Amino acid sequence: MTKSFLLRTCNFDSVTTSIVLCLTLTACGGSIEEDRQTFSSPMAPTPIIGVPTFNKTRDSYTISRNASSISITDRTTASSTTLPASTAAVQFSDFKLNFLAADVSQLVNMNSQNQIIELYIAFFNRIPDADGLAYWIEELKKGQTPEAIANNFYNAAILYSAQTGYNANMNNSDFVRIIYQNVLARTGPTAPTDTEVNYWATQLDQGKISRGGLVISMLTSAHTFEGDPTYGWVPQLLNNKITVANYFCLQQGLNYLSPELSITKGMAIAAAVTPSDTAAAMTLIGVNDSGFNLFSSATNKVSILKLNAIPNPTGIRFGFWETFSRQDVTLASMGKRPTSRVGFDSWASIETSKGIYDFTGFDASNSADNYRRVHQYGESIYGAINIAFSAEITPGKQAIPTFYNGRITDPETRQAAKNFLAAYVQHMLKLVGSLTLTIDYEIMSNYRLSAAGSEARANEWADWYVEAAAVARKAAAEIGMSDRLKLQPIVNSNPLDPSSPISKGKEYNNWLVRVVAASDSLALDTYHSDPSLPNTDPKRTFDIIKFWIDNFSAGKDVIVTENGFNSVTQVIPSITRADRDWKTTGTEADQAEYYRLLFAQLADANKKDGIFHNQLKSFNLWSILDNPVKPATDEDRYFGLIRLDGTEKPAASVVREAIRQYENDAFSRPWNLTGLGTDVTSLLSTNTSTPINLTYSNGDQFEFLRYSENNLPSAKQYLLNLALTNSANVILCFNGNQCIYQEGKASYSIDVSKFMRPNTTNTMDIYFTNAVFPAITSIKGLQLKKL
Known part of the structure; x- marks a missing residue:
């Protein structure tokens, strides 16, 4: 069965149910109307007799707990009551607090604990109370299966069919429809199709699964939508509700004082949770005693989980040029990164004579080590091999070995270039296993394709690139690694400059359309600012990215392989952006403000309805550290977020906090x-x-x-x-x-x-x-x- 049978067109705002259970059963297995039916209930138990009582709300007090005593202090009067450490519970005017909840939770692993919480969410769309959750954890520990517990929840629901919509006489198709409604909010125009309903109903008809088991199956299936661009919000919503439930039940040990309040308020709290936010739900709980956490005094428990991260299709991956393999600096200051801009290899440095490739020397060089270090630190590689660059076109940029004719159009040179590229690709894949490769980086600068009259040269290079891309892919396939190689051209310069042929768009520049068609993604480097705006304004950066997406991306992923802000003005005040072709330049304070504004606007720009259409998949900053190779008088030294003495510029904390926020957001996090x-x-x-x-x-x-x-x-x-x-x-x-x-x-x-x-x-x-x-x-x- 496909995933579409489970979910199709529901919206998280509508994931609320009309379930109101007026049960008064005790969580320890008491019964109601035993002549009707006896079963265990997921509701809270009858309040414990003789529980110490306080006449104000829970939030009116702070609580501290140690091995010998519990201290409850009135926030207003500062008067304190000391209770024995063995006290099981206390009662306030709004909550009863179960001091044993966290200890009980240690009886089972976290997965099992969370599965019970999900049953509360699935059947009743409410968070559990501490006593009820503790009871079902104990039942699970005694040997009840999750499916048996789910069937108990179902039995509770059919007792009150007017509130829940369940009844004991409903056929399996009707039951499935109720599950779609109550668990997944699929009603009205989004109601499940007959095919969807019949799939699950048949499972029930044939006795392959119980009704409680069906709910567990649907919850399990929901978690398989992690990262799905359409339904990825479903598992995130469940996970966020689990987080809130854990806080309410286990960290704080809370129970409302009646079953009705447990239901209505528990539902309201659950309904306040969204796939990207738990703050509103936490506010509804209304307990702000940051120093109190039952786990702080619970019996210590060691837990080791094996977890699996997969790419988030709507996410964005933030990385850096790591200044000659300074991944250690990145890791210490910015955490583990998903990508790294690395590698500027040259054909001329590897082919030492015709047909002879010094890969032994390459492997022993810093170049190869740079690639290896990226993977060793858990990052994906954005690398580059420069082949077609010619001193005849751009002096000082020769990549063709001197023993060949200096133009890629020469037949011998072209064949030699293709032979080298095939050998290089196979060598790199064996060296590092996988990479995203650029053939001839920053092509506008290095092949002078922004210059007036460069149209013929652009087509010359595009012809070469399309051939080269095919050669690279064939080389990867020959060693069984075609899925490990991705190709992307890197464009650069200011495409908004009306003197550049690129500014005329895709109709005029079919050469680049052909290049992108032969690639997996489109990458770009951009540093330009708008001379009419303050040097901290990132508008030109956004305009340039938008231009490349709208004109040349062809709907493919777009990668910013380089963007940065040079803080040279801090050290050499006479150098400003006017001296640097209006590229992003200023003081260290300016650098921080540029990044603050950039990250503040990037999230909206990269939404599905934003100007980037969610095509921007990676953004790599140049650079993590100032460049130690450049002398102090060189303006290109000062792009780093961190100075060469190891101290952070103001921008470092801005970028670190921005990345943290993006990676805590369900839409934008990378995995x-x-x-x-x-x-x-x-x-x-x-x-x-x-x-x-x-x-x-x-x-x-x-x-x-x-x-x-x-x-x-x-x-x-x-x-x-x-x-x-x-x-x-x-x-x-x-x-x-x-x-x-x-x-x-x-x-x-x-x-x-x-x-x-x-x-x-x-x-x-x-x-x-x-x-x-x-x-x-x-x-x-x-x-x-x-x-």
Whole structure:
């Protein structure tokens, strides 16, 4: 069955149900009208007799808890009440607080816990209360299956058919339609087709699945839409509701004081969640005691999940030119990046005499190492090989070896160029496994195609490029790696300059239409500003990107391989953008403001209805660090976000925060997680005879481990021990912030003490890479040792 049978044209704003359950069953298995039916209910239990009571709202107090006592302090009067640490619950005027909820949640893994939360969401579109969730966790621990629990939820719903729409006598087709309505909001014009309904109804008719099991299947299917451009919001909405539910039930341990309030307010909170926002729902909860978290005093639990990230089709990947393999600087300042602009190789530097290629020397050079480092740090490669450049066209830009005629139009030179390109492509794919390659970068500058009268030369180069692209693809196919090579031309210059032939658009420049047709994507480098606007205004950047998309992208992905702002004016005040052909130039403060404005406007521009039509898939800044090769008097030294002494320019924090915001947004982040992961804690807690395999395919497609402890014990030192079956590099990212890198071992003992936070939740994301993608690593043991 295809995914379209599950989801088609629903909108998250309508994912609310009219389910109102007026159940008064206890969560510990009490019954109502036992002569009718006896079953366990997902509702909250009867309030506990003798619970300490406070006459104000929960938010009127702060709570602190340690091993010996619980202290509840009135925010207004500062008066404090001390209770024994063994206190199970307290009651306020609006909530009852279950102090044991987080401890109970440790009985099962996170996946199982979240699955129960999803049943509340699917059947009733509400978040659970702490007592109800704790009850069902205990039932799951006792051996009840998720499907049996789902059927209990269904039984609760049919008791009150007027509110839920379910009834015991409905046929399977009607039941399926209710599921589409209540779980996926498919009603009216978006109602499921008969084909969709019949598929699921047949499963029920044939006894292949129960009604509770059907709901679980639909929820599972919903998670397969991670990253789907049409329905990717569905799993993100579920995940965000789980996040809110975890906060309400487990971190805060909250229950409303009646079943009716649990239903109505729980539904309102769930309805306030969107695929990209949980803030409104958190506000409705109305508890702002940031120092209180039940997990801080819960029994510590180690959890290791295997997670899978896949490309987000609407996302944007932010990377850098990393200033001669300074990925370490990028990782420390900007976190793990999905892409890197790297490589300016030249035919003339590799072919040393006719037909002789010095790939041995190339592999030993910084050039090859630059490519390897990109993959070792988990990034995808945007590389370039320059072949057709001729000193006859652009002095100083010769890429053709001197022992050949200096023009790519010469028959011998052209054949030699194609022979070299085939050898180069095969060598690079064997060296690094995959890459996106540009043949002759910044072609407008390097082949002088912005100059008046360059039309014939443009067609000359396009003829070469189309032939070269075919040669490159054939070379990749010959070694079984055709899917590992992507091609993209890099255009540059100011296409809005009326003196440039490019400004006349695609009808006049069919040569570039042909080039893009032979490519997988269109890349561009742009640095120009609008002389009529302040030097911090990114309008010209947006105008140029829009021009290339509208005129030449042909609907394909567009990559900004270079954009940057030169802060040379900070060091040499006499140099301004007027001296640099009106390219982005100014002080360090100007640089920060340019990036602030750029990122502020980029999100809207890259929406599906924005000026970029969501075709912009990667944006790479030039550069992470000032250029150490350039002397202090050279204006091209100062593009970096970080100075050569290691200190950050003001723009660094602007860019870091902007990237964080983009990567926390469901639409723009570069990758999505598929499902909730696989719990591998028991397999990796000691060296296993069945290693866990992880594959790292690209900067936006990889498997990784998420290690967490919900209440990390205090220790003088924390050592992360890793046992692998093969050598690999490791990237560790701690608590969503700092990252470190180590390389080339089959076993590691890494001191992570400075990144750990005792007595609270700690999370480490652990990635394994190698120079060749896809990198497959087998892990047989993982332990955080406390000394």
